[in-house]
Amino acid sequence: MRASPVADSALDGLRVIDLSQGIAGPYCARLLADLGAEVIKVEPPDGDSTRKLGPFPGDVPDPEKSGLFIHLNGNKQGVTLDLDSGEGRAALRRLLATADVLIESETPGRTAELGLGFADVSGEFPELVYCSVTPFGQTGPYAKFKGNSLTCMALSGLMYVTGDPDKEPLATGGEPADYFGGLHAWVSVLAALELRGDSGAGQHVDVSCLESLGVADEYNTTMYAWLGAIRRRFYSRHHIPTYPSEIFPCRDGHIVVIGGATGFPLMMAILLEQPELEDNQLFQNLWLRTIEWEKFEKILRPYLMEHDWRDLLTRAQELRVPFAAVMSPQTLLADDHLSARRFFGEIDQPGVGKLPAIGVVFRMSETPLAFGAAPALGADPAEVAEASK
Amino acid sequence: MSGLPLDGVRVLDLTQVYAGPTCTRMLADLGADVIKVEGLTRVDITRNFVMPENNSEDDYWNRSGYFLLRNGGKRSLTLDLSEEGDGAGVDILKRLVAECDIVAESFTPHVMDKFGLGYDALTKIKPDIIMISLSGYGQDGPWRDFSGYGMGLEPAAGLSSITGYAGGDPLRTGISFTDPYSGIVGAGAVLSALLYRRRTGKGQYIDLSEQEAAVPVVGHALMDYAMNKREPERIGNRSHWYAPQGCYPCAGEDNWLVVTVTTEDEWRALCAATTNPEWASDKRFADLASRKEHHEALDELIAGWTRGQDQYEAMHTLQGAGVIAAAVLNPKQALLDPHLRERGFFDRVKTERGPRPVPHQVGARFSAFEMPSARPAPKLGEHNRDVLQGLLGMSDDELSALEEDKVIGDTPAPAVPLPVMRMFVQWPLVSYEQMGALGVIEKDYRKQLGIE
Numbered sequence: 001m002r003a004s005p006v007a008d009s010a011l012d013g014l015r016v017i018d019l020s021q022g023i024a025g026p027y028c029a030r031l032l033a034d035l036g037a038e039v040i041k042v043e044p045p046d047g048d049s050t051r052k053l054g055p056f057p058g059d060v061p062d063p064e065k066s067g068l069f070i071h072l073n074g075n076k077q078g079v080t081l082d083l084d085s086g087e088g089r090a091a092l093r094r095l096l097a098t099a100d101v102l103i104e105s106e107t108p109g110r111t112a113e114l115g116l117g118f119a120d121v122s123g124e125f126p127e128l129v130y131c132s133v134t135p136f137g138q139t140g141p142y143a144k145f146k147g148n149s150l151t152c153m154a155l156s157g158l159m160y161v162t163g164d165p166d167k168e169p170l171a172t173g174g175e176p177a178d179y180f181g182g183l184h185a186w187v188s189v190l191a192a193l194e195l196r197g198d199s200g201a202g203q204h205v206d207v208s209c210l211e212s213l214g215v216a217d218e219y220n221t222t223m224y225a226w227l228g229a230i231r232r233r234f235y236s237r238h239h240i241p242t243y244p245s246e247i248f249p250c251r252d253g254h255i256v257v258i259g260g261a262t263g264f265p266l267m268m269a270i271l272l273e274q275p276e277l278e279d280n281q282l283f284q285n286l287w288l289r290t291i292e293w294e295k296f297e298k299i300l301r302p303y304l305m306e307h308d309w310r311d312l313l314t315r316a317q318e319l320r321v322p323f324a325a326v327m328s329p330q331t332l333l334a335d336d337h338l339s340a341r342r343f344f345g346e347i348d349q350p351g352v353g354k355l356p357a358i359g360v361v362f363r364m365s366e367t368p369l370a371f372g373a374a375p376a377l378g379a380d381p382a383e384v385a386e387a388s389k
Numbered sequence: 390m391s392g393l394p395l396d397g398v399r400v401l402d403l404t405q406v407y408a409g410p411t412c413t414r415m416l417a418d419l420g421a422d423v424i425k426v427e428g429l430t431r432v433d434i435t436r437n438f439v440m441p442e443n444n445s446e447d448d449y450w451n452r453s454g455y456f457l458l459r460n461g462g463k464r465s466l467t468l469d470l471s472e473e474g475d476g477a478g479v480d481i482l483k484r485l486v487a488e489c490d491i492v493a494e495s496f497t498p499h500v501m502d503k504f505g506l507g508y509d510a511l512t513k514i515k516p517d518i519i520m521i522s523l524s525g526y527g528q529d530g531p532w533r534d535f536s537g538y539g540m541g542l543e544p545a546a547g548l549s550s551i552t553g554y555a556g557g558d559p560l561r562t563g564i565s566f567t568d569p570y571s572g573i574v575g576a577g578a579v580l581s582a583l584l585y586r587r588r589t590g591k592g593q594y595i596d597l598s599e600q601e602a603a604v605p606v607v608g609h610a611l612m613d614y615a616m617n618k619r620e621p622e623r624i625g626n627r628s629h630w631y632a633p634q635g636c637y638p639c640a641g642e643d644n645w646l647v648v649t650v651t652t653e654d655e656w657r658a659l660c661a662a663t664t665n666p667e668w669a670s671d672k673r674f675a676d677l678a679s680r681k682e683h684h685e686a687l688d689e690l691i692a693g694w695t696r697g698q699d700q701y702e703a704m705h706t707l708q709g710a711g712v713i714a715a716a717v718l719n720p721k722q723a724l725l726d727p728h729l730r731e732r733g734f735f736d737r738v739k740t741e742r743g744p745r746p747v748p749h750q751v752g753a754r755f756s757a758f759e760m761p762s763a764r765p766a767p768k769l770g771e772h773n774r775d776v777l778q779g780l781l782g783m784s785d786d787e788l789s790a791l792e793e794d795k796v797i798g799d800t801p802a803p804a805v806p807l808p809v810m811r812m813f814v815q816w817p818l819v820s821y822e823q824m825g826a827l828g829v830i831e832k833d834y835r836k837q838l839g840i841e
Contacts, residue, residue, distance in 0.1 A: 067612025161563030173551030212752030228834030324541025
């Protein structure tokens with residue numbers, strides 16, 4: 001149920017049927033819900049697959065208590081439908097008759113087998129924006145491959161350039177390809193709705209998580225396409241002339257050391273409390289520092305190990321040197337800055353209790369965003385009937 | 390095919406570098422007329438990154454591959470907004486606001502106010518204006534004045550705390566992760582505001598913090614802390630949920646395969662496909678819990694198989710058997726991948742130095758329209774005349790006067806002299822190669838890409 005309906009929200013009056021499972025599709029639908037759309041999550045009888053995935057309170061699996069599911073499905077209503085039955089499919093069609101957007105994440109071809117593909121429903125519901133979100137898209141040789149964020153990291157080229165040179169390529173934590181896919185689906189659905197505002201027509205949107213992540217590639221394919229250079233992973237270090245711009249250990253944790261445009265040589269020398277370093281060639285010459293980085297680190301690392309991250313961060317920023325914090329869940333949830341910005345909301349999740357809501361990723365002056373608990377599993381036939389009206 | 394969703398929408402784009410330009414690039418590809426504003430003393434720094442053949446001669450600032458990726462399809466207007474410019478640039482900007490639907494900016498908070506271009510001021514010029522500010526840490530709060538570089542914001546969003554080898558330090562992704570991430574979030578925020586304006590006639594102001602934008606990716610770990618007061622461990626390429634999962638070496642040099650097994654069926658399929666049926670009956674791997682417990686031994690067995698395999702063939706073998714697997718492609722292989730090719734993921738943009746592949750900017754295909762992804766980036770000041778005469782009706786004499794006063798122009802006037810910039814713009818590729826930060830530099834890359 002929606003905890004805090006907002007009268008004048010950005011997407012007021014919009015109804016979304018979220019047939020998707022996993023991370024990408026549900027995250028897209030959740031963003032629409034946060035903006036004020038009415039989102040009805042349609043789950044199979046045994047629930048969205050993420051209900052089986054932790055974290056769970058006390059590590060006890062419970063489909064009503066998955067932290068991942070709650071994070072991705074807050075602020076939605078829920079019904080269950082068995083699409084393998086004619087009755088379930090008929091009920092879905094009744095829901096579609098009232099909907100503006102459908103989001104689905106089935107293996108390409110599966111909805112068509114059920115008679116629920118875009119071609120099957122677009123005649124009856126010409127205004128429907130029908131969004132498919134899958135790892136590799138609806139077409140192409142890998143369309144029916146099984147995929148997840150890791151496979152997308154691998155095929156996008158991003159994994160190859162992440163990690164240490166003497167180790168295996170490293171995937172970014174947190175299933176990033178799914179989140180990128182969810183964001184691209186969200187933007188695409190909004191664009192299709194904007195177009196529908198003029199044309200009156202819906203359409204099919206085919207979102208590939210691989211391509212959504214691939215677009216994020218900063219300059220790696222470009223380095224090959226513009227000068228034939230194949231970039232390798234090198235401690236996540238940039239080729240763009242900024243060394244250092246990476247994470248180092250310090251006395252009580254870690255700190256991101258970035259010199260920025262104006263940090264070297266003077267400000268960094270002051271920060272390290274060794275003014276004579278201003279004249280050091282490694283501080284004066286960017287390319288020398290980049291190439292002889294091991295010599296530079298012999299100066300940097302011992303100092304960092306004698307200081308705490310908050311002290312380093314504060315003093316660096318006072319000198320306009322863009323150091324940054326390495327935040328963790330604990331420090332994020334307790335952080336003064338995020339707290340002052342009221343970044344985390346709070347939901348009361350039935351059976352679990354109070355949890356942080358991580359929905360408000362930007363602020364709009366006229367249309368506050370909403371957040372609410374995730375739906376319980378289990379169809380309430382009355383609710384389906386009500387929703388179909 | 391119909392028109393594009395944002396046909397008729399005009400964006401005044403004051404953003405620079407990566408996040409903001411990603412946001413406005415998406416709007417441009419969706420049909421918006423995006424006018425990118427740069428000062429001659431404050432040219433977008435990405436005009437200095439990734440030169441064809443690493444060459445920094447002549448007007449190199451018009452040839453950057455990096456700049457093209459984020460700015461293709463936009464129009465370029467130069468305007469001096471500095472205090473020395475006597476406010477002529479700022480006055481022109483105000484007149485342009487009246488002709489625009491959206492203003493996007495990525496200055497440090499309060500710079501726009503200093504120009505007299507804060508949201509309240511803009512609404513006096515154009516009541517239904519939509520304004521978006523993209524900044525490192527947002528417009529308020531104790532860190533609002535922090536200098537925020539993309540390289541720092543991924544760790545600040547918490548993502549690095551869950552990225553890294555087992556037992557090792559936190560690591561960053563090999564890109565500035567939060568930049569493209571928050572750029573896309575920004576594009577969605579603007580589209581939401583446009584839908585609201587369509588319904589109500591009202592504009593609004595959007596405050597986007599790049600740190601905050603990416604925090605949802607850490608959602609499961611935040612929930613774990615909220616539920617169990619447990620901080621995450623870094624687990625390399627393993628999964629919290631499934632086993633086995635990992636990145637395994639293949640035949641050849643620096644070739645790898647990722648594999649995930651999520652069900653008992655997939656586990657049996659992996660054993661069969663790798664012709665190791667005995668793994669399936671090994672008690673150490675009997676179920677998920679035991680496979681997690683004996684993950685290391687299992688990794689060695691899987692690597693024993695992958696080491697003799699071509700990475701692409703191994704992907705097809707395992708996927709053919711119903712196992713989640715993929716080759717770890719290097720950037721060149723990604724450019725040549727048959728799936729991405731068939732999907733048309735890489736378009737070809739025409740440049741002065743020949744055609745080059747560029748990725749589509751939205752990871753989606755639309756049945757009702759086709760996105761114009763392969764447009765070149767504007768040269769610095771290329772559309773000065775277009776914009777100032779076309780939108781503001783300025784005369785030739787007025788334009789000449791602005792050129793003379795260096796309010797507009799087509800050549801950067803950086804703080805460091807241009808000859809120094811030309812050295813900085815050439816990357817020390819040979820040194821990178823010796824360090825191991827580059828694999829090889831292939832002289833015949835254009836032939837290999839089929840773009841000769």
